[in-house]
Amino acid sequence: MPVPINNDQDTQQSNDHSTYTEAFPELEHFRIQNIPPAAYYIPDFITKEEEEYLIRKVEESPQPKWRKVGTGRRLQYWGGTMSKKGILLPEPLPDFLTSFPNITERIESFLRVASSVKGKEKMGINQVLVNEYQSGQGISPHEDGPAFHPLVATLSLGSHTILDLHHYINPTSPSPPMVSMPSEDDEGEGGKTIAAITLAHLLLLPRSLLILSSSLYTSHLHSISSREKDVIISNPPISPPQDEQESKIEGVQIANTELIGDSDIIDKLRTEGKWIGERGTRISLTFRRAEKVLKGGALGALGGALRR
Template sequence: MLLCTYITCQQCCIHTALCLFCKVYRAPKPKWTQLSGRRLQNWGGLPNPKGMLAEKLPDWLLKYTEKISALGTFAGKTANHVLVNEYKPGEGIMPHEDGPLYHPTVTTLSLGSHTLLDFYKPVCQTQSETPQTEESRYMLSLLVQRRSLLILQDDMYKFYLHGIHGVCEDILSEHVVDLSSTGAQVGNKLPRGTRVSLTIRHVPKVIWTNLLLGKK
């Protein structure tokens, strides 16, 4: 499921200081963690099988977690965890799944640049004569536009991997399944800019501290 133009151009440009994009870059420098192919901010706590030690989300994120939760995406629960990822041209992320620590829905708000999100079949655990390469497991792509909200759930969340190739330019193919709704065409070449994504999720198992609950 892909909802396009979730944030209108007017909302983005009312005032630079209020822009969500700017709020991301006003976060304290220690919030950034550099990884291979991207850097990120973690908000809400660190998910853990024993329970996430919950941290209060800042107001500038709460506005969007509450709006997205109101869509019913988390089965009546409210999102409590946000990963802010920054991808510069040429950066990406290997095919992966989000795993069992989250409610089986992931929502991603995209700012800045577009990207192509690729989907793959998982590696088969049984022996096969055919090599299970990334190319052979590739299924389809989505053109994720800026200011769009992407909602992945059900089979697309549970059974398939997703990733982003680290390229500076995307060449659209017939495997991009949402071309008709984006106005783009097969063969179009789309240079990438810097993209900031807010991955908003609900972590069911949390540990609340007395400080967060307002107790002394």
């Protein structure tokens, strides 16, 4: 690819979702089936050159831009940080996200369709969260929370990973085993009791875009296990040769196999029944819109503080 951008059909759009998906069959094509609504996985959303450029820009960022969380993962916030009350203290997004390679606009085109935003209106991405994971690092189960519009897009760079989706315990069904996640960092993640049952695993390859929306955003959790390698098994599993029967294959089945678009992985799953991927350093960029933005930007906050 990269995936074509829709621009000339905007005027025809109504607020009816079916009209949108007809006008943009490519989006419906990328929807991950058999999980709650809605997740879209778009392979090769950017080119290798764009990926290398973005990795370089992120890695070149000045030291003060980085924050380290408890488990060693590093973060950057572009577009401003959130106040304790969930209000964005805005700053302009940097050129490498808006001008070249103009990733934000490309993502806006997709999100506009996914969210059924009317006409030429944009979702209005105003914050980009960067996560850098070394091999063996992950992120504990969490929600991204109500301060953001329930539609986020995550671009993966550098290495694959597996994102796990979880659901909360349904109070009307028998209680499954529970785990309590320790609080990990200042992102507000962790500290919640979740069902120990994972809903789905998604393989995220470098250069892919994952969109999470609706109930997957508002009432589910997501996490990445701290692992150095991932084992994926085919669905349905291929029975291992007789001499391997004893050693049970450990691994996960993924919900987005049909959309992976990587022939090596698909071949391995078909012929050997599993694919093993060593994780390298992965950078993810999560594009989102904080609903409440402080007027006048961060300088406004300073002015407010001075006036008090």
